[in-house]
Amino acid sequence: MDEDKDYIELVEEARLGKRESLDALAELVRGRLYAYVYRIVLREHVAQDIVQESLLEMFKVLDKLERSDRFWPWLRGIAFNKIHERQREERHRRAAALSQPYNPQRGAPEDKTGLAKMVAAELTQAVIGAMDELKPQYRKVLTMRCYEGMEYSEIAELMGCSELGARVLFCRAKRVLQKQLSRKGFGRGFLVTALVIFGKITAPNEATAAGVSVTATTFKAGAAAGLLAVAGGKTAIISLTAAGVITVGGVVATSGLDGKGNIAKNNPARSLPVAGQLRPAQGGEEECWYYYPRSVDGPVMLRLVKWDSKEKESYCKWWQDGRANYYFEKSRNTIYINNYRMWDSELAVRRLPTDGVNMRDFVSLVEGGGDEMEYVPGGGDGLLVVARRGGGEKSERLRIIQHYNVLDEEYFRYKWPPEARVVDRCDVMHKRGWTYFTITGEINGKEIQGRGRIPFVYAASGRHWPWVVLKVGGRIVNEAGFAGIGRPWMGLHTIDTIRRDAAKERIWFSTKYDKRTDKAEVVLRPLDKQIVYTIDMEKDVIEQITFRKSEGQVGELSFSYLQEIDKAVREFADPAGKASMSVSNEGISWLLELFRNN
Numbered sequence: 307m308d309e310d311k312d313y314i315e316l317v318e319e320a321r322l323g324k325r326e327s328l329d330a331l332a333e334l335v336r337g338r339l340y341a342y343v344y345r346i347v348l349r350e351h352v353a354q355d356i357v358q359e360s361l362l363e364m365f366k367v368l369d370k371l372e373r374s375d376r377f378w379p380w381l382r383g384i385a386f387n388k389i390h391e392r393q394r395e396e397r398h399r400r401a402a403a404l405s406q407p408y409n410p411q412r413g414a415p416e417d418k419t420g421l422a423k424m425v426a427a428e429l430t431q432a433v434i435g436a437m438d439e440l441k442p443q444y445r446k447v448l449t450m451r452c453y454e455g456m457e458y459s460e461i462a463e464l465m466g467c468s469e470l471g472a473r474v475l476f477c478r479a480k481r482v483l484q485k486q487l488s489r490k491g492f493g494r495g496f497l498v499t500a501l502v503i504f505g506k507i508t509a510p511n512e513a514t515a516a517g518v519s520v521t522a523t524t525f526k527a528g529a530a531a532g533l534l535a536v537a538g539g540k541t542a543i544i545s546l547t548a549a550g551v552i553t554v555g556g557v558v559a560t561s562g563l564d565g566k567g568n569i570a571k572n573n574p575a576r577s578l579p580v581a582g583q584l585r586p587a588q589g590g591e592e593e594c595w596y597y598y599p600r601s602v603d604g605p606v607m608l609r610l611v612k613w614d615s616k617e618k619e620s621y622c623k624w625w626q627d628g629r630a631n632y633y634f635e636k637s638r639n640t641i642y643i644n645n646y647r648m649w650d651s652e653l654a655v656r657r658l659p660t661d662g663v664n665m666r667d668f669v670s671l672v673e674g675g676g677d678e679m680e681y682v683p684g685g686g687d688g689l690l691v692v693a694r695r696g697g698g699e700k701s702e703r704l705r706i707i708q709h710y711n712v713l714d715e716e717y718f719r720y721k722w723p724p725e726a727r728v729v730d731r732c733d734v735m736h737k738r739g740w741t742y743f744t745i746t747g748e749i750n751g752k753e754i755q756g757r758g759r760i761p762f763v764y765a766a767s768g769r770h771w772p773w774v775v776l777k778v779g780g781r782i783v784n785e786a787g788f789a790g791i792g793r794p795w796m797g798l799h800t801i802d803t804i805r806r807d808a809a810k811e812r813i814w815f816s817t818k819y820d821k822r823t824d825k826a827e828v829v830l831r832p833l834d835k836q837i838v839y840t841i842d843m844e845k846d847v848i849e850q851i852t853f854r855k856s857e858g859q860v861g862e863l864s865f866s867y868l869q870e871i872d873k874a875v876r877e878f879a880d881p882a883g884k885a886s887m888s889v890s891n892e893g894i895s896w897l898l899e900l901f902r903n904n
Contacts, residue, residue, distance in 0.1 A: 317374040328368070332361050335381060337510030343385055345449040345508050347392070348438050356392060360385040382454070386446075386464055393442050433503045435724065436486035444479035451476055452520050453505050591694050593620070598689045599628070602660035605764045606797040608648065622722065624648045626797060628764035629739070630732075640727045645736045645762075646846035649799040653817045653826075655809070656802040659691045668809045733845070734869040739766035742868045742878040745776060749853060749861025749900065752779040757878055760867075761795040762846075775881050778900065790894030792841075792848050800841050800848060801826050807894050819843070832898055853901050861901075 316334065319327035339360060344353040363384050371380050437445060446465065450456040456464075462472040484497050492500070501520045509515035595609040610624040614636060625632045626647055633642045650656060655669050659682045666681070682691050735741035740763075745756030758774030761767040772788055772795065790807050792800030801817070808815045808830050818827045824844050830837040836854040841847070845867075853861040871878075 313377045314374045317368070317371070317377045321369055321371070321374075328365065332364070335378075336361070338378075338514075339381065339385060341508055341510045341514070342382060342449065342454065343389060345437075345453060345504070346389055346442065346445045348434070348445070352392060356385060356388045359388050363388070379460070383464060389442075389446075429503065430507055431724075432487075432490045432492070433500045434507070436483060436490060436500065437504055439486050440479065440482060443475065444482055447472065447475045448479050448483070448501070452501050452524055453518070455524070591620075593692065593694045596659055596691045596693070598660070598687075599764070600687055602658075602689065605767070605795060606658060607764070608797060610648065630763065634722055634726070638727075639723060639725070640729055641722050643728070643730045643732055644844075645732055646844055647794060647797060647799040647802075649801055649843070653801075653819055655805050656798055659693055660689070664812075665806070665809055668812055669806075672809070672814060735867060735871075736762050736845075738871075739763045740770040742871055743847075744866045744868075745774075745863050746866070747861065747863040749778065754778050754861075754863060756863075759878060759880075760792075760847075764795050764797065767795040773881055776900075787896055790897040792846065794846050799843075800846050801828060801843065804828050804830075804839055804841070804848075811894055811898075813894075825849070832901075835901060837897065837901065 313331065313334065316327045316331040320331050336357060340353055340357050343356045343360075344350070347353050347356065360381065364381055371377060440448075443465075447461060450461050450464070451458075458469045458472045458476075461476075462469045465472060465475070467475070480497065483500070487496055487500055498520050502518060505518035505520070506515040509518055591613055593611040595607075595611075597607040597609075598604060599607070605628075607628060608624065608626045609622060611620050612623045613620050621634065621636055623634055623636075625634075631644045631647055633644055633648070634640070635642065648656075654673060657666065657669065657679055659679060661681065680693060682689075730737075740759065740761040742757065742759050745754065745758070747754045754776065756774060756776035758772070759770060760772055761770050772793070774788060774791065775782060790804070793803050794800065796803065798806070805815050805817070805828060811832075814831045816829050816831075818829075820826075824842070826839075826841045826843050828839040828841065830839075834856055836852075838852040838854065839848055840850040840852070842849050847867055848865050850865065851863040852859060
């Protein structure tokens with residue numbers, strides 16, 4: 307760009323130690339750098355932080371710049387790395403990101419007074435809203451190609467992928483943006499206009515905004531890239547060999563490129579509805595989405611969509627992903643971020659469409675009545691099941707086996723009204739996503755001591771994996787096994803986890819809930835014994851387990867969870883050994899054995 311010429315003299319002077327030139331250089335690039343960063347992150351305070359960090363980095367390492375005429379690409383690379391670092395950190399705290407949702411009406415840069423008036427306010431909001439719904443990698447490639455004028459080879463180098471990979475990513479970004487715009491009522495021909503509008507309203511000043519354009523040459527990505535991008539959005543898998551041969555097969559496609567820009571592999575699909583064709587819940591229907599990132603025996607992510615008969619439209623009431631639990635109270639237009647996973651107010655056990663026949667039959671026997679849910683046999687990584695009920699029609703079942711992470715797909719994420727108020731109800735340990743806990747108590751006069759670590763969300767379960775060590779009189783009776791204890795990172799509320807564990811062992815149970823104290827009591831009845839759980843429903847954790855026989859109470863376990871963990875690292879070192887029990891971690895057998903042997 308011609309503007310690069312303005313930097314050369316200042317850069318050379320600054321490299322010689324002239325402080326005034328360094329300050330002038332920072333002021334000269336600040337606006338352009340802010341526009342570049344903001345177009346990718348779409349959060350004003352984040353963009354300001356990254357610009358500041360990038361300029362500080364520039365001050366430190368300017369002497370390492372080999373060519374003054376390559377200053378802007380060099381600085382852009384610094385900012386790109388800062389953006390990548392920030393997004394990597396935020397993936398581990400997605401709940402915090404939602405606690406300050408983007409508002410298109412206040413999201414545009416402050417230093418471009420009057421630019422938003424170039425287009426109607428409604429149009430501005432629609433365009434920025436559509437861009438905000440894109441994945442960060444799509445905004446990156448659109449920004450670099452459309453507004454920075456970068457060649458695909460430059461984009462590939464910065465994003466760590468092949469040139470063809472960069473072209474494919476650009477094609478997919480355009481297709482997804484077109485889809486978002488069409489949902490807002492704009493036709494296919496509006497895509498270029500939308501990109502121009504976005505470029506103008508995010509420009510650092512009016513002079514720059516006036517020169518924003520998106521040419522036909524910019525939009526060219528090549529026939530091979532176009533084929534890959536089109537196939538990537540349909541029920542096909544793409545395999546690109548070393549010789550450059552493209553093969554399209556009859557299985558479900560990846561959602562995008564992997565972390566290195568390569569085309570990722572997928573599992574074959576047994577049911578192939580295209581995601582974009584999934585119609586929303588209608589006319590009194592309730593729709594629940596179940597996504598299993600690993601297998602049907604692993605974690606499950608839920609989304610519940612209800613029908614608003616007054617407004618004649620569907621809306622998402624609950625959304626549970628790998629990082630947080632969200633509840634939308636439509637009457638108050640408020641999104642609540644909660645400690646707990648959703649549970650049935652009628653105290654019915656939450657069932658999953660992948661439950662086996664033994665589980666289904668036993669739960670129906672305990673609760674009475676039949677089971678109307680339609681079930682899906684089988685499984686595999688990345689299973690997505692969409693189940694509908696009501697509306698005067700027979701319930702539908704849709705199944706998709708997708709790329710490893712459907713959670714980041716546009717059709718799983720849900721955007722509530724941008725003006726909705728957000729209330730974060732999470733305590734410290736739930737905001738962190740995991741914590742340590744201790745167990746104390748006794749059984750038949752023998753002292754019980756235990757400690758463990760519990761992740762509250764799926765995203766934290768890899769790095770902070772769950773474990774528990776329980777000792778009775780110095781003897782280890784359980785190590786690392788969580789059956790019979792709450793497992794919130796698996797996606798279900800503790801009240802349901804405990805009862806489903808009991809149902810698998812065909813142990814009769816009953817449930818009480820005290821709304822005044824917000825405590826639930828789940829009683830398991832193995833033979834002539836009782837195991838009574840006291841569960842804090844808001845915190846979604848077990849407070850106490852009491853053991854009783856017909857002659858009275860024989861033992862009790864009390865659980866305590868640490869809100870602050872800074873000083874607890876040594877005390878909670880990960881266990882080194884395994885359980886010595888004869889029936890180690892076989893369901894809740896360890897808990898029953900603890901009862902019998904003591």
